[in-house]
Amino acid sequence: MLPHRPAAWLALCLGLALLLVELAMGRPGICPCGVVRFWAGDVQSDQNSQQVADWYSFSHVIHGLIFYGIARALWRWTALGRVLSPRWALPLAVAFEGGWELLENSPLIIDRYRSVTISYGYSGDSVLNSLSDVGWMALGFIVAARLPARASVALALVFEAFTLFMIRDNLTLNVLMLVHPIEAVRDWQSSV
Known part of the structure; x- marks a missing residue:
């Protein structure tokens, strides 16, 4: 279920569309601190969700693993496999992940993160981080296609x-x- 060239181009175009939409939403292109790093390891810092990779990048790889499993099931057990080549599954996964990135960076979800999780100062992702999150998902998808x-x-x-x-x-x-x-979970997470 690895994409062929047209599907890979579509996935890249969807990534470009995500970039443009997030910039239009007013999301910062890079960390407002002005620094670009590959890794941001401090969850409680202003670098989290701003750089290429952070602890939550592992979750995005898992998204790719899950999306591949869902795509494989859909193509195997539904009529979708007779209508559309499974090579188009990656662009669909990119579209779903991009949609999540847009929702995650909306005031609704940003405020929700601030109010109920340990991400008290969360202000949303930089565009760099959002695009990287989609890239981590794609990596997970491709790894799942091979495992x-x-x-x-x-x-x-x-x-x-x-x-x-x-x-x-x-x-x-x-x-x-x-x-x-769950307050007990939040308390446990906060006691690092």
């Missing part, structure tokens, strides 16, 4: 356990705290 399903599941579980151990947060807790905040 057996069990290996993809194992990789996702390792990433979840690793980030839970390192920063007391991961994709599972992030979703839980956005959808149904």
Whole structure:
């Protein structure tokens, strides 16, 4: 299910569209601090969600693993496989991830993060970080296309356990705290 050249170009064009929409939304292109780094390792700093990679990049790789699994199931068990080549699955995943990035950087979600998670000072992603998040998702998608399903599941579980151990947060807790905040979890996360 790896993309062919037209699908790869479409995925790149969708990334470009995300860049333009986020700039039009007034999102900063890079960290407002003016520094561009590959890695931002301090979750409670103004660098988090501003640079190319941070602890949440692991969650975006997991998004790619999940999107690949969903795409594989859709193409295998629905009529979609008879209508559209599975090589178009990556651009669809990029579209979904780009849509999440737009929602995540809307005032609604930014305010939600601030009020119910440990991301008290969260101000949204830089455009650089949003595009990188889509890139991390695409990497996860491509890795999943090359791995057996069990290996993809194992990789996702390792990433979840690793980030839970390192920063007391991961994709599972992030979703839980956005959808149904639990004060005890927030207290535990804050006691680093």
